[in-house]
Amino acid sequence: MPTLDMSQVELREVNQTLQGAAGTQIAEPYEIINPRGSHAVACGLNGPLTVTVKGSTGYYCAGMNKDATVHVEGSAGPGVAENMMSGTVVIDGDASQYAGATGHGGLLVIKGNASSRCGISMKGIDIVVHGNIGHMSAFMAQKGNLVVLGDAGEALGDSLYEARLFVRGSVKSLGADCIEKEMRPEHLKVLANLLEKAGADAKPEEFKRYGSARKLYNFNIDHADEY
Amino acid sequence: MCGIVGLFLKKDELRPRLGDMLTDMLITMTDRGPDSAGIAIYGDAADGLKFTVQSDDPAAFDGLAEALETTLGVSIPVTLKDTHAVLLVPTEKEAAAIEALEARDLRIMGIGEAMEIFKEVGLPKDVAERFGLREMGGSHGIGHTRMATESAVTTLGAHPFSTAEDQCLVHNGSLSNHNDMRRRLAKKGVFTKTENDTEVGAAYISSRIAEGATLGEALEGTLKDLDGFFTFVTGTKTGFGVVRDPIACKPAVMAETDDYVAFASEYRAFADLPGIDTARVWEPEPATVYFWER
Numbered sequence: 001m002p003t004l005d006m007s008q009v010e011l012r013e014v015n016q017t018l019q020g021a022a023g024t025q026i027a028e029p030y031e032i033i034n035p036r037g038s039h040a041v042a043c044g045l046n047g048p049l050t051v052t053v054k055g056s057t058g059y060y061c062a063g064m065n066k067d068a069t070v071h072v073e074g075s076a077g078p079g080v081a082e083n084m085m086s087g088t089v090v091i092d093g094d095a096s097q098y099a100g101a102t103g104h105g106g107l108l109v110i111k112g113n114a115s116s117r118c119g120i121s122m123k124g125i126d127i128v129v130h131g132n133i134g135h136m137s138a139f140m141a142q143k144g145n146l147v148v149l150g151d152a153g154e155a156l157g158d159s160l161y162e163a164r165l166f167v168r169g170s171v172k173s174l175g176a177d178c179i180e181k182e183m184r185p186e187h188l189k190v191l192a193n194l195l196e197k198a199g200a201d202a203k204p205e206e207f208k209r210y211g212s213a214r215k216l217y218n219f220n221i222d223h224a225d226e227y
Numbered sequence: 228m229c230g231i232v233g234l235f236l237k238k239d240e241l242r243p244r245l246g247d248m249l250t251d252m253l254i255t256m257t258d259r260g261p262d263s264a265g266i267a268i269y270g271d272a273a274d275g276l277k278f279t280v281q282s283d284d285p286a287a288f289d290g291l292a293e294a295l296e297t298t299l300g301v302s303i304p305v306t307l308k309d310t311h312a313v314l315l316v317p318t319e320k321e322a323a324a325i326e327a328l329e330a331r332d333l334r335i336m337g338i339g340e341a342m343e344i345f346k347e348v349g350l351p352k353d354v355a356e357r358f359g360l361r362e363m364g365g366s367h368g369i370g371h372t373r374m375a376t377e378s379a380v381t382t383l384g385a386h387p388f389s390t391a392e393d394q395c396l397v398h399n400g401s402l403s404n405h406n407d408m409r410r411r412l413a414k415k416g417v418f419t420k421t422e423n424d425t426e427v428g429a430a431y432i433s434s435r436i437a438e439g440a441t442l443g444e445a446l447e448g449t450l451k452d453l454d455g456f457f458t459f460v461t462g463t464k465t466g467f468g469v470v471r472d473p474i475a476c477k478p479a480v481m482a483e484t485d486d487y488v489a490f491a492s493e494y495r496a497f498a499d500l501p502g503i504d505t506a507r508v509w510e511p512e513p514a515t516v517y518f519w520e521r
Contacts, residue, residue, distance in 0.1 A: 037498055038495065058494060077480075094509065094510065097475075097478070116475055134475075135475075
């Protein structure tokens with residue numbers, strides 16, 4: 001397995017090497033050692049490459065990922081898998097703020113906790129957090145699924161559009177226009193599939209579903225005084 | 228932006244290495260704050276008060292020891308470190324020493340039994356080199372790399388800010404009610420030296436402690452009384468505390484082992500700490516006070 005040692009190789013060369021390999025049809029899996037919290041590790045991968053990062057990363061790891069599989073054997077800093085298009089990103093430890101922000105597709109798995117603003121403005125990505133998530137998660141989330149095995153912080157799903165939120169534990173508070181919704185068979189099916197893909201030991205029936213009340217979609221003249 | 232680092236040692240064996248470890252952490256945070264850098268380091272408690280004073284013109288320190296001896300009537304040891312000097316003043320001569328130093332236009336950066344403060348404009352690595360930060364030992368210390376937003380890039384605008392004996396504060400963020408709070412503190416007789424927002428935060432905490440609050444209570448108070456963005460790290464003679472505002476958009480990460488508690492704006496700053504691979508690493512919760520005391 002080709003190994004890139006970040007104590008020897010500059011970040012730009014690491015990413016160029018990975019991006020080059022991702023462009024070929026059959027690339028060997030890559031391993032990155034000594035990431036030492038570096039920013040933008042394994043960003044912009046554009047093909048079916050597998051990358052394992054041995055250690056913790058800083059800001060924006062695996063950003064804009066397309067088709068590649070990135071596995072971080074450590075924790076990730078702010079903005080992990082930001083604007084991911086497809087593929088899989090797995091974080092063994094915790095993720096900092098705005099994990100999976102604006103993601104269009106693919107699967108982000110966080111085996112520890114995610115902090116504030118997880119899945120903010122998500123647009124189709126699936127995010128599974130084995131632990132807890134912080135405040136303002138899924139703010140203005142438009143599409144996709146956010147699954148949380150632990151608890152959610154304050155103002156979950158504020159100003160939510162059509163993303164589905166599944167939380168097994170407690171929710172400190174729901175944001176504006178976010179409500180608990182009925183869990184129907186089709187939701188249980190989606191959830192079971194995501195839990196299996198994320199290697200999560202939980203039953204779909206243990207979760208509650210939250211979604212948009214769709215009251216903020218249009219301007220309501222009766223609320224004019226509140227603005 | 229700005230970068231913050233902090234290190235609180237639980238075991239005495241690491242004390243001689245405190246400055247070295249903090250310097251590496253500080254330099255790693257250069258990208259977050261290349262304008263100025265500063266460090267507060269808590270060493271052995273002195274028999275008296277350590278005054279850290281600063282002058283842009285090192286010639287201002289010429290004849291300082293002799294002049295103070297004449298004015299105060301006792302011998303005052305003076306240790307020069309680049310633009311700063313550390314003076315050891317008998318506790319009962321504190322007021323007279325402040326008057327004498329101000330008369331010579333020397334800036335007092337901090338006073339304390341244990342704390343010394345060094346801060347200057349420039350890259351963190353250069354600031355660390357000028358003061359010999361690597362060689363300094365101690366029980367705990369906090370450092371800051373500044374990217375100025377709220378007031379000018381000057382030595383006095385660099386962090387840490389000290390507003391009471393052995394107390395100091397570093398800050399990432401910006402306070403929006405600092406002018407109002409500055410006026411409120413002035414009414415209580417608490418005055419700041421600069422136009423800087425962080426100094427107001429430091430003065431607020433000091434005034435609460437002076438009124439009898441614990442460090443934890445004073446930090447709790449910042450959540451109610453200060454408006455704006457902040458991740459604060461504060462040092463006292465025996466303690467080290469952390470608080471983030473409820474929105475918590477300024478980054479923060481902590482690490483703890485049997486040997487130390489460390490704080491940084493980013494995990495990168497921890498990469499060289501001993502035992503970091505097996506340390507408990509976590510992101511401090513918003514609106515939650517953390518503090519350690521020995």
